[in-house]
């Protein structure tokens with residue numbers, strides 16, 4: 001389907017707006033063509049006087065005829081100006097509304113896409129679609145759509161006048177028009193893939209820039225500025241080269257069209273002139289024809305810019321539409337699950353899951369149950385699959401085999417947001433918004449009172465450092481929380497989960513960045529907090545999880561051992577050797 005049809009079938013509500021704006025464009029063009037005709041009529045009045053074209057309508061006196069012409073001229077110009085104002089406002093309003101709606105729709109859609117999508121597509125490229133591509137579409141609607149309509153309508157109207165005045169000449173003057181149109185389409189077809197490549201290169205460049213700016217600390221620390229600048233240069237060079245290919249073609253359009261116009265204009269000038277000399281047409285008609293040839297053919301040179309703008313925009317619209325039509329693989333709708341009704345019993349049944357493009361499953365036949373209000377800890381070597389298990393519970397991904405149950409219902413059947421509202425999740429890498437400390441703690445809970453925020457911060461051992469910040473709870477944390485230390489960020493994330501007061505608490509390495517003393521204090525708060533909540537804790541530091549009701553050791557995507565701390569020590573397997581390694585009780589066996 002053509003990108004423009006895709007856009008308009010998508011933006012159905014705008015059809016009326018488009019029709020009205022198009023009507024204003026047509027009316028403006030109508031009034032815009034008339035002055036040339038009036039010049040011809042004026043010449044006719046002066047030359048033929050009482051035998052003029054206007055005299056046929058009963059206005060015999062040349063002076064009266066001129067007065068009438070002046071009146072019509074005023075009317076025509078006022079009409080032209082009025083409709084120019086109206087179409088301009090309409091098209092530009094339309095462009096603004098459509099870009100706003102489309103951006104919001106695309107952004108809302110992007111938010112619903114599954115995590116695998118974000119792993120496949122670089123975020124900078126997505127930014128380019130949501131920003132630049134949508135802006136490009138706005139540029140086309142701002143002026144391009146009107147220009148396109150006017151070029152066609154203008155040609156039709158002028159062609160009509162030609163036919164009324166003289167058929168033969170009209171035919172000759174109009175011969176170049178189909179050639180010009182064919183030429184414009186020829187160029188447009190060839191420009192399409194080039195501008196497609198330009199947009200792809202722009203997306204790739206934005207992705208690189210985004211990645212580098214986010215990792216600027218690492219770039220500096222490894223003195224890799226020149227290396228990264230080289231990397232960006234490649235991207236920028238590629239963008240320039242792709243544009244260069246489009247420019248060479250696009251720049252040829254005007255000169256080629258001009259040659260066709262030249263042919264049409266010369267024919268009118270000569271052939272029309274001969275006809276006037278022979279007395280076959282009047283001087284008035286001749287002057288109208290010469291002016292009108294200009295009016296007919298010159299706007300066609302606009303086709304060059306228009307083809308260019310049009311094709312750039314179509315490439316952009318294509319990208320926006322593709323984004324909007326990316327299917328949402330993980331459904332949001334499902335059975336409602338009010339937070340108050342969640343008991344918190346969890347079961348993982350025969351879970352096997354491999355990440356997209358990965359041949360080895362991250363989880364391989366995992367079966368486990370966590371009773372409502374109980375705590376389960378997951379430990380084991382890095383890359384074992386602990387975080388993956390948590391992500392399946394949150395339905396960031398769906399397992400290829402098996403299912404995750406909450407209170408006996410498959411999480412796939414639950415309303416996705418309800419499921420996530422029931423879970424307080426503290427991730428390994430904390431995301432903080434560019435807002436104040438208090439706003440970050442109350443993230444997703446804008447109605448939380450200041451007292452509740454402070455209470456949550458106290459439980460997360462964050463209160464003391466927060467009040468020592470320059471503006472206390474109102475201190476901005478910077479982009480991604482850059483102005484805070486890693487441990488401070490973790491404590492804010494913990495406070496956020498505590499404030500949410502969820503029936504299920506999931507802590508994935510939630511205290512890995514804080515010192516032992518703070519961790520012990522957080523642990524004491526957590527001991528109080530976890531009462532009555534199902535809690536899942538992923539940790540490398542075994543001291544954090546030794547009191548969990550059950551500890552599961554995950555190794556290579558499977559559950560290697562399960563039991564309480566004491567049971568696992570007695571088993572003298574992986575857990576026992578990890579424990580010894582961390583507490584230094586005995587030399588660790590070589591496999592750990």
Ligand SMILES: Nc1ncnc2c1ncn2[C@@H]1O[C@H](COP(=O)(O)OP(=O)(O)OP(=O)(O)O)[C@@H](O)[C@H]1O
Pocket residue numbers: 119355356358362380381382383384385386387388389
């Ligand atoms: N988004 C992803 N795409 C592809 N593979 C992934 C992805 N995330 C994790 N993996 C792979 O899946 C396996 C399990 O990863 P997971 O993050 O669950 O391990 P983990 O036990 O939590 O590790 P750690 O203790 O280091 O946090 C690893 O081999 C990892 O490389």
